Amino acid sequence: MQLSAGRVTLLLALHSALRAAAVAARAEHNEIEYNAVDNDLAVAEDEMSLPSFVKWIGNVTAPVGKDVTLHCSVHNLGKYRVGWMKSDTRTILTVYDLVVTNNPRISISHDLQHTWSIHIRQLKKSDHGCYMCQLNTKPMRSQMGCVDVQVPPDIVSSESSSDRSLAEGDSARLTCTARGYPPPTITWRREDGQPIYVLGDFRNGQKVRQVTGSTLNLTRATRRQMGAYLCIARNDVPPAISKRIFVYVNFRPEIEVQQQLLGIILGGDVTLDCHVEAFPNTVNYWLNQRDEILLGGQKYSLSEQKRGYRVIMRLRIMRVSRADIGVYRCFASNSMGTSEASIRLHHMQRPPAPAGHGRQTGARHTEAPITAPTPSSAASRRPADLTTALLVVLTRWR
Template identity: 30%
Template sequence: MTYFAYFKICNTRGLRTPTISHITQEQIRDIGGQVDLDCSVHYAQDYPVLWMKYDRQKTTEALPLSSNSGLIIRDSRFSMRFDAASATYTLSIKDIQETDAGWYQCQVLLSVSNKITAEVELQVRRPPVISDNSTRSLVASEGESAQMECYAGGFPPPKISWRRENNAILPTGGSIYRGNILKLNSVHKEDRGTYYCVAENGVGKGARRNINLEVEFAPVVTVPRPRLGQALQYDMDLECHVEAYPPPAISWLKDEVQLSNNQHYRISHFATADEFTDTTLRVITIEKRQYGLFTCKAQNKLGTAEGQVELFETIIPVCPPACGQLHYSSSASAHAHLAPLAALAPLAPLALAANR
């Protein structure tokens, strides 16, 4: 928009009062660019003409930049020139910085208390920067609502979109959601993972923040092989898969008695992720009394779950974990022990079938 300020008031000498006939329209520039701001003033030969920079929110804090055709500030990025033919005062700014954005006012000082003005806004394009008040991580219990927020500064104002890791489907549906707030009305354990808040405004590559959503849920226990057979005096591994968050306390029981590591049992846990744990109970050198039902139990603050594995007796040792396992006291007995295993090898599939 062109601003005009035209005064037809004559002073006591009969001279024409200065007028601003033209001011540059709003300017939008990239950081590092250059801009010319023109102000055409007529009948102002006897009056000071100034360029000022000011904040519209703080009009008392105006910064004088030039007076007539000379600069007031010492900044090599600024320069002034005056074209007498058009009576135009041009303020040039090169290598534009973000701080140069604002309002620039052309002033003609008529007296101590009287002036005429016109102004132009310089807007500087700035790449998005995600604000500190955006969500960084979130923990919610299954079934509860959860809300992730993302805000960003920059010019033009950035647009916000949401995505999931590996372009997985969002709980809201679809692979992209647009808006500052991503609200999940009822979270499920499948909703856990990394979410991306993306801010874009066409300047630069945009900005992204990774937001980790943790969903707390009660344990879920699965047993890959609920029935296992093994011969006396051999070892056997019983397994459970546990899914839970927070990570649960895991225990193994037989006949309602909690087991611990000793010469008969060895318990191990292997966490494949924060929510997944594989647990194994090795029954060592099986005795008759160790056959029966074993219970794998997992518990966290949200609940308890368990699974059962039955260990039953077979005549033929199951390999693994019995492969190459020897129980002997001398070299002679070792050869005697290996011979029956070799003879029974063709029957091994029958034992494996019994474990399914």
């Protein structure tokens, strides 16, 4: 097929137009790429001109009352400004070299190079938290450092047990609440260093030197568990603190007499002892064989030796006469009850001097507790003669 001259001319013109359009499109694309590169370079230059942090601020740990400092190091600060704020409360503390908070314990310093330091004097518990160092760039740049304020332990008396009083056989629960940071550890010990009986009494319970925890349980308390207990709270911040809680165990008096029969030679002195265990404290007194209450004087000497819930009642009779021979009773009474015990005073004859010896002189034993001599094999089948036994004892003492 042959084309006319007009059609050929039209095709040539169309081809030239397409080529021109392609060249223009490529030129426009190259221009866009060049502009994007220029923008990237401009952004990079802006990034390089912005300030940056040199190093991490870091965290500080200190006890209450100490001074702390946080350092914010900035490179290429230029026209920008540094500010400090409390992160949790969003409170602005400083702007550049100006302190804007009303807290007189806060101050700011600059080393004239690139470090801005915030100082907190005499730390308080409320100073605990994180602090932000800000740069007023767009967008804002910031970094944080935290202050860990350690608080020494403190026992909350209103939430802890006070002195306790209970009857023997009852159980007691002692509590102790302490605050501080880090959270304190609580241990219990006896003030006198004696063991603590838990999970039962001293006969079948568990015996430990100390108990850890805010609660101390005394199960079926006995008189041996009476005393002062120390609740001790401690953490990593000295000093440790303690609270003293006294446990009173009430029980009726119990009296033990070690010698229920005492022998005495007339004219000598004799001492009678009664061992009492009781709490609360007892009213103690002696009665003679005529049920008369004995009072101190030239004839009688009364004394007591007290140690904890134990008391030794002591009666000393001077220049014993025949009228003093008989039964003496000791009494102990408190709010839990009354108890008594008796001691019999027995008259002994002075043994004759051994044959062939003159009169003996020297110290004279005036008290002679009655003890039976060991029977011989020949006399083991009949009771020992009391007079013979006394003679043997006195002969040995002489």
